[in-house]
Amino acid sequence: MPAGPSTSRRSLNAATTRTAMEQPAMAVWALTARGCDLGRRLTAELGSSLFVPQKYAAHPTERAFQHFASAFPEQFSRFQHHVCIAATGIVVRCLGPLLRDKTTDPGVVVLDQEGRFAVSLLGGHLGGANDLARRLARICGGQAVITTATDTAGLPALDLLARDLGLVADRPERFATLAAALLDGERIQIFDPDSLLWPRLSELGFAGLFKTIGEPISWRKDIPGVWVSWRRPPDEQARLGLHPRRLVAGLGCHRGVSATSITDFVHEVFDANRLALPSLAALGTVQARHGEPGVHSAAATLGVDVAFFSPEQLQAVWTPNPSEAAARLVGTKSVCEAAAMLLAETDTLVVTKTKGAALTLAVALRSRPGDLRDFPE
Template structure:
């Protein structure tokens, strides 16, 4: 998640710096940029460039500033509102698909504030269909149906979920079993359903949840053992609350194509691995990729794990886990559309 924090007062600016310092240590936060004053100038930029905006200001200023920019729950960034004293963190926009509700709880915990969340499913202890999509890294084919299904969930109606019997959906079953929020579902199987899809139906209404491509980028020192690489991968997906079965591909640079530990891990997890050509890595550009002078001097590329993950996740992919080191192993995770 890429986050912009914008403040208007000196006290708010100080709080913004404090929040940034705490978030910079979080591997699931790709970057945090600070903005101060000039809200009319900055908000249009922030809406198009960031996944989330934390506005430290009066709610009236925030609402007037973003009113003309709001378009859709599928495209609007998450927007949080915090008072200058850091007493309350309010989830203001894109609570579910945008991740504002989860980010609200995270920020409130970091600064010792009270989280304020008003979405109906959350306050009624229900699991929204869009929350399922967000938590399990799935896309929704028909977002206009979200309101219908969430209303049905609030009313306690049973949703029908249909999946292909030949695909391992353990991650879905475990999620529904272990989630503390309430939802009433039946699970059905049909070989007519695509392997990467979950069909949701009720009263002639339907939508499709589709798995987004998840690629784990790996870098490591020469001769690193499989167990060490596996540990880094395990810790990374744990940070994302992700099941290992959601990982579609492992990726690294072609200079690692004979790395025994990576090849053994691919076989152990039954997840394919692909190695990106050096020419592609040299040409790849992204502001989100961290740069290593050591890797550049040795191989002519700025990095291994982040660009490899982004390239293999496909066009317009993005990082959801930035480069993180685990005893000689670097892990990053990218998601495709």
């Protein structure tokens, strides 16, 4: 394998992925003197930031505020989790206007000043509030209050499983649809040809809630289902697609190409070949296009990383559709096919070179999920 590409790095799924570099982990809010005492104890245990009324501030590290109703909204999106040692009603009134999306809203737990009850109020699953409430209850010797239906019914939290397994949902709102079906006692069909989700469900004891589908032709449109694949699923109302980030695309383009031209062409090729766009992990192209704003902007729009290979790296790869014209222009007989193969670390292609207006695209499949942080440097 030739030396690895130079890369441009970014979060693969900015809409749903939160990292410690992007957001501090936790804010603890206290409103009363007794609540501040509990907040200091929790802060020492959790390594969180402590917010207290100005009149109760006792240490330079404590962040003082005048009014909770104005201070909390300012900090809401800056933390992954909020612990509010306060009355539930006060927090609810502040939260209402702040809510945006269950996949990105932080987790919020309300705790009484005695530490008796830790109430998971917002973001129980993806926001981590359920687990945080349980942790707080253990620290305080109190009780976690969890009201999410799947938890109370002992059913699988598909959104958490998908996140932990690196599967990207095509329509996250449909997690709720499937949860409702499970709560109603319906059996969910699951198409998982690469065994990405099913083994975990079986290991957790949920096999009886699902019916495995061996072939796409066996998929039924009249019952809810989970489609786990890098291929695009059927478009039924009760279907949820969960996709591993295993596809990489090699891109050939002329100078001055626009981001819109690239993204439209990627969509076109993926649609034509029934590939799941959420499975796209990276774009790769020749080093000569490193300075093209359209390439970087398209990668950002698609939410993927982009790699740039030297002509020597690309020329060393055998490809099915070499081009003498490309060799004259950029010093290698293949750009899109060779780049896709290098990114996927494979010698086969899912989609061979496809031509568009001043563009070419090829797609390959990695043997394992990943982004450019996993590719050789």
